[in-house]
Amino acid sequence: MTRAKTKLFIIGGGGHSRVVIDSFRKSGSQIDGIVDPAYTKCENVVGIPVIGGDEALDTFSIDAIRLINGVGVLPGHLGRWKITERLRNRGFKFVTVIDPDAVVSSRVKVSEGVQVLAGCILQDGVTIGRDSVVNTGVILDHDCNLGEKCWISPGVTICGGTTIGSNAYIGTGATLIQNIRIGEGALIRAGTVVVEDVPPRTILK
Structure with missing residues (x-):
């Protein structure tokens, strides 16, 4: 059959x-x-x-x-x-979507339900947790680590070694320097330049 x-x-x-x-x-x-x-x-x-x-x-x-x-x-x-x-x-499974026009290193690790959209660049050692979304034109440099349910808006640049906690929201065009930590549930407004750690559940304007 x-x-x-x-x-x-x-x-x-x-x-x-x-x-x-x-x-x-x-x-x-x-x-x-x-x-x-x-x-x-x-x-x-x-x-x-x-x-x-x-x-x-x-x-x-x-x-x-x-x-x-x-x-x-x-x-x-x-x-x-x-x-x-x-x-x-209820038992349903979610598909991972990676746009063919994204540049993704062979050593990137993504979990179930992740979405990586057109024009993204994901460099060596990037890890993306379950259900996170990396929107159009985002740059994730080497060794960045995203938790679960992160929303990375279009045009964001995240420099190497930066960690984003689960449920964080990074607004359009924000720039995050290297080796900082964004706490769980933090909200980074559009266009913000982040140069230091952000505590969990903080709204950064």
Whole structure:
């Protein structure tokens, strides 16, 4: 008996989702549907059909599908991460997405659900924890370490040996010098130049 092909669904049909879809399509892979209650069932987004809200997943065996989280993040908002945890707790697995146009060293380590988008440069020894997102044009130099559920906004530069704690948010265009530590849950505003350690859950403007 032929085993049924595993289906791939993306959560969310907004802007971040479309960027991730583009990255995934470049690799020649197919996304079978979009899960988003904001759209009418059978409507499509960039040519991919919307299958409904979370309830649509109940019609499939958990082992028969894989998910991508396409929901974006705003500073201080935890919706994306709550969606991931809710679905993972039900047994679903999340796909890692690395855009073919990203430059990624062979010694980079990424975990389940990580997204690395177009134009990123990830150098030797970089480690990225589960579900973290490295957005368009980010530079992670050698030996940087990102925890879980980090959101690195477009155009960020993080110099070598810097550690980013889990659940940190780094705003667009921020620059972090080498060998500093950003604490868990810290928020770095757009355009900030960071030259020293940032304590956990600190908002740096």
